[in-house]
Structure formats: C-alpha cells, structure tokens
Amino acid sequence: MTEFATRVENVSISGIREVFEAAGDDAINLGLGQPDFPTPAHARRAAVEAIESGQTDAYTSNKGTPQLREAIAAKYDRDYGIEVDPANAIATSGGSEALHLALEAHVDPNQEVIFPDPGFVSYDALTRIAGGTPKPVSLRDDLTLDPAAVEDAITEETAVFIVNSPANPTGAVQSEADMREFARIADEHDVLCISDEVYEHIVFEGEHHSPLKFAETDNVVVVSACSKTYSMTGWRLGWLVGSGDRIERMLRVHQYAQACASAPAQFAAEAALTGPQEPVAEMVGAFEERRDVVVDGLEDAGLEVPTPSGAFYAMPKVPEGWCDEVLDRGVVAVPGEAFGSNGEGYARLSYATGMEELKAALEIIDSATAAVR
Numbered sequence: 001m002t003e004f005a006t007r008v009e010n011v012s013i014s015g016i017r018e019v020f021e022a023a024g025d026d027a028i029n030l031g032l033g034q035p036d037f038p039t040p041a042h043a044r045r046a047a048v049e050a051i052e053s054g055q056t057d058a059y060t061s062n063k064g065t066p067q068l069r070e071a072i073a074a075k076y077d078r079d080y081g082i083e084v085d086p087a088n089a090i091a092t093s094g095g096s097e098a099l100h101l102a103l104e105a106h107v108d109p110n111q112e113v114i115f116p117d118p119g120f121v122s123y124d125a126l127t128r129i130a131g132g133t134p135k136p137v138s139l140r141d142d143l144t145l146d147p148a149a150v151e152d153a154i155t156e157e158t159a160v161f162i163v164n165s166p167a168n169p170t171g172a173v174q175s176e177a178d179m180r181e182f183a184r185i186a187d188e189h190d191v192l193c194i195s196d197e198v199y200e201h202i203v204f205e206g207e208h209h210s211p212l213k214f215a216e217t218d219n220v221v222v223v224s225a226c227s228k229t230y231s232m233t234g235w236r237l238g239w240l241v242g243s244g245d246r247i248e249r250m251l252r253v254h255q256y257a258q259a260c261a262s263a264p265a266q267f268a269a270e271a272a273l274t275g276p277q278e279p280v281a282e283m284v285g286a287f288e289e290r291r292d293v294v295v296d297g298l299e300d301a302g303l304e305v306p307t308p309s310g311a312f313y314a315m316p317k318v319p320e321g322w323c324d325e326v327l328d329r330g331v332v333a334v335p336g337e338a339f340g341s342n343g344e345g346y347a348r349l350s351y352a353t354g355m356e357e358l359k360a361a362l363e364i365i366d367s368a369t370a371a372v373r
C-alpha cells in the first residue's frame, strides 16, 4: 500500500471545522473568519466584464497581470509610502498560497519557524508541510507579540519568523515601535520576517505599520490579500511582495504548483485596489461598532478580554467548559487551543455577524458564563 508522506501525516484538519460540525443548524456562528459584507459592486463588475470580453480565457503571466501588479505596487505607495517594483509582486490564490510559497522557498528540512501562539492555524501546518520545525512563542498579556520573545527564540536553525498584525485570532495590533524592532531583528539576525498583513485595513485604533518600511535588508516578505479588506474570501486572490531574489524563488514554487492566480479574480482585485475605497471604510466602521458591543457584552458577563484594535475577532479568557456550554445553548465560538497550546483558557469570537445576532449571542454568553462559573 502507498504510504503517506510524513510531512502530511504531521498535520491535521483544522480544529475549527470540528466546532462547526458540532453546531446545530440554527446556531449563531461566531466562528467565521470572513466578513459578512458583499464584495464591492465595481470589483464584481470588473470580473464579469473581463469574462464576457474573453480576457480571462487564458493563463495570465505567472506573476499575475501587469495591471494587477501595478495596482498592488501603487497601493503600497498610497497606503504607506513604500516603493514596490511591480516586478516584485506575485498574485497568488489568496493569502494562504502566499504563506505557503514564502515558507516553501525559505525553509529547509528541520529549520525552525517562529510564530505567535495563539496564532493563525496555517503557520504551524505550513511549517510542517515545508519540512520545518514549528517554534511557537507566547504573547504578551495584551495578546501582542513581543519582539524580545522572538529574538530570544532565534537559534542557528531559525529560517523565518512570522508576524501577523492585525492578528487572527486575537484582534491585536502591533505598535510601530514593535514593527521597527521586528525589522531590526530580521536585519541583525539575518532571518526572514514574513509579515502577514491580510487584515491591514481593519484597524480601529492607531494605524497599521509594515516592517517592510523599516528593514534595511531584503529580509522582509509581505503577505496580503483582497480576502478580508474587500470581503473577497471566495475569490481567492492574495499577493506576495519582496525583493527580486526572493520573488524569483517563490515564483518557482508558484509556477509549478499554481501557474497563475485565477484570471477573473485578478481583474476583480485590480478593480478593488484601484476603485473607490468607501466600501472598506464602511465595513471597518461597522466592525468597530460591533467590537465595542462585543467587548462591553463580554465584560458585563464577567469575562476578561483585551480590547482588540483590529481584525474582527475578540479573544476573552474563559472558564473550563465554556465553549461547550455556549455551543449547547446555540452559539459557536472557537476554543483557543485550536490556535496553539497557549490558546488554552481562551476562546475566539468573530464579530463578522450582524448586530442583532451578536446581541442575541451575548445574552446567551452571559447566562452560559454564569452557569459554568
């Protein structure tokens, strides 16, 4: 019988799915990692027009259409004053593929990859798939990643450390000072910093800062996507930005594994990036209102929760049995340990759900919390 590869035997299907499967049909789902808004009409229309005019029938260039890469480069100039050569961007099948390419291209077998714990589920799994060794590091009390913790975890074997701000599952946003430190660490230790910025525009307090702006070497690669910013998770369109040398290596993987990102999605993404940005501001405004309601509701229920400054997640500390109790009462929340062993004793709540449902869920959470205390 054909054996399975060790690197794939070493990963399992995300624990988040198990929670969804256990939920009843009429449960209020606070487990979802995607915005509950429509993709902006102009992005949809651009894809439809490109399809109808036959522009999407063929492969695009491996890196993506020149127009999309121009739009990605222009975005970095517009948003952060960072100069990006359109030749140094690859359009990918979502941020997920971008993370995969970055790790495949930079991690040798048994090299170490440092990432936040709790952190996005893919960091551990994609490290293992690349043959690397996961090195999760714990977070500060406010659930941000301490650059000093990353620096302490670096060894001779370290290939990469991953920074994610705003973060899934915590909603935490790293300060500019932290991002400067991450850039310094990448420069001084000569290790690659993969900066996962897929929530870059969903920030309520302060601003998003990219370590790409502060690094003096080419040791920062940025991953981002249309998925969260433009509510385009189903379109599967993300990108990578890095130095020419790094892009060339990541392109080798992309070329053979993917050829190019889906052409209709590339046209939609170009329109999303270059068109009116008001839909983003409206969505972020709605998330901020919900964030306030959720944090107040959790605190009223007696739960301790750092106020998330971005993304659309809150991560309260919860008593034992809490997730099962709220699930029994019809609310889906993801147990913190799905995001790493340090997530134990926490739960992740997504507020990418309408206000009325959120309020109903908070009432249930209030009584469920009282029941398990």
Ligand SMILES: Cc1ncc(COP(=O)(O)O)c(C=O)c1O
Residues within 6 Å of the ligand: 033, 093, 094, 095, 096, 097, 120, 164, 167, 168, 196, 198, 225, 226, 227, 228, 233, 237, 238
């Ligand atoms: C932190 C983080 N990075 C990357 C991704 C992948 O995004 P995409 O849907 O663009 O593949 C996600 C999706 O949930 C995420 O939360």
